[in-house]
Amino acid sequence: MIFDKLRGGFLLFIRFLRYLRGHVKFFARSGSFERLINLCAHHRVPLWDCRREEAGYSGRTTVDGYRRMRPLARKAGAVTRVKERHGLPFLLRRYRRRIGVAAGAALFIAFFAVTQQFVWVVEVQGNERVDSQVLLQALEELGVRRGVLKSGLDAREIQLEVQLKVDDLSWAALNIRGTTATLLVRERTVPPQKIDTKVPANVVAARDGQIVSMAVTDGRAAVRKGDAVREGEILVSGVFEDRWGLNHLLRANAKVIARVPESLAVEVPLTQSRAVPSGRVVKRRYLELPGVRLPLFLYSGLDGEYKVEKVTRPPVLLGVEMPFSVTRETYIFYETEEERISAETALRIAERQLAAKERGAWASGAVVKREVSAKTEGGRVVLTGEYLVEMDIARQVEIPVFDRTGQGEKALREGGY
Known part of the structure; x- marks a missing residue:
């Protein structure tokens, strides 16, 4: 797994270098393509992504490599031409007379470099019983929040303070990588409740x-x-x-x-309300900045009943998350319709609901007797279950002990049943 990650990072770095230097995709026909490849290898002309096509061959090389390859192609009897151009040099050449584009690119690079000095993502890992919001609130009180300067954070001191603020933690570590601050925690093992065996x-x-x-x-x-x-x-x-x-x-x-009598009941109305999509869908986007939420739409009212689907993601450029997020909210409108169902359908629904209640109430195999009855009254189907359930009914109750040594009856311990 580590080797795969290193290999992926190396390939990403190679693609980035090729983008900076620029490269072309060429097409060759006629002649011997195998000889052309051998000549390029002998003269150290870089080639990659070479493949056979219907009318010839194609491949990729650097800008300088293509210049050096042309006389070699003539020796191999091949005719080459450029099909595609990629990379920063071609982009700059295309916009060389547009000062605004160059200035904007320079400002973007400067902005990107500056934003890498701040924390834009705060996350928590390793917690099960402790709520993530409790940990995030503790981090915010200690100064770890979106938009804070990374150099102003003392990770060791913060992770110790988090353990003092949250009682259920036995260990915590704050890792700051890139623009992400990750709090790794390990929860404290809760000891079993201590019972005083000396108390009768x-x-x-x-x-x-x-x-x-x-x-x-x-x-x-x-x-x-x-x-x-x-x-x-x-x-x-x-x-x-x-x-x-x-x-x-x-x-x-x-x-x-002991076998204990139990009962459960469910009711299902014969008139059901269901949501039917009306076909109207409204999409809205917001730009999420630290402490600021900017709408990217012209406001208009939302009339009617709807449900909202919300997705928030940070844009990714060259594998790096941008220091802001874009939230997309989709409003799906619907209309409520009343639907009359038959008693048989309502009974099937009630049976499923009763079975779900049984699974939630008792362990598997605990029910030794089950009697179910159904009736229709008041426009609804009522399903009632009577059960005999085997369960542990033992409960300890302390015996009150009194001191009769001279000052009347003084209770040493409260209890009783």
Whole structure:
């Protein structure tokens, strides 16, 4: 991959040099083209992109190379002529009497050279949990924004300040290449929530249901497989009695799978509104400069309903992004029509919506029983699903402990169920 990038950069540099020096595309007929190529190689005349055509041969060479090639072509019995001219020398020759064009080109080159000293693109990479806007806002507060002078930025100091401003970062690096400032970040690994195992607790039911299985790791089971339990009922007790009749407290822990009744419902109106394109499309362009947005159109009102498609891209010249962007906004107008659908169509739509709700609510295979009923009322189809879902209903609730050592009942820890 690195070799391919180096090769691509080298070829781009060669094309740039050829553009500066100028080159021509020539056509040769008659004679021996192979001998012409050998003579050019012997006299070090550069040739490239040589190929056979219907009436002869074509190739490319430099301006000086074409002058040196003409006597060699006569030796090979070939007749050559120039088909195309490319490069800066021909461009300057074409506009040599137009001072304004030359001055404009010089100003453009100067403008381009000056703009390369500024940052025009700010981007963030490597973040997943941290919002990109939070990181971009932190960079802006530290002075990294579009249009800032690159020499005024201390990358090391900024990347340290970003880590102090954003708590969820464990590492950050600011790279400034060309006109782009890239913040590379690595997010901090969130440690699991620490549970104080010394605090006694019961395991209670988080939902009503019928117990399917129990896996008790600590505590005394208060119910058995097959029992029906109510929300808040103790499943595993954190209080146990030893053989001498003394009570002890511990933190009960268990996984209790129960079948829990659930229900979902969706409604689909029989009268649907849909957007129909009217055929009217309005396109607008804006020139995006640092802190300024310039419209490149004559303003006119937008009447009616429409949706907007927005694309912002910086122009690219010779593989380099320009220090400004062009935004294209496309307004697609539509009309709203009311459409009456049949009850069968509405039912199919409701079934798809209900299936999507089921996938979002429970894990695959959790539903052990499913009953669906449909009815039409009030101009809509109502689809209702009744389910039995297997889930873990265990929830730890701390046991309140009181101090009775002399100052009445003083709660050491709040809790309970």
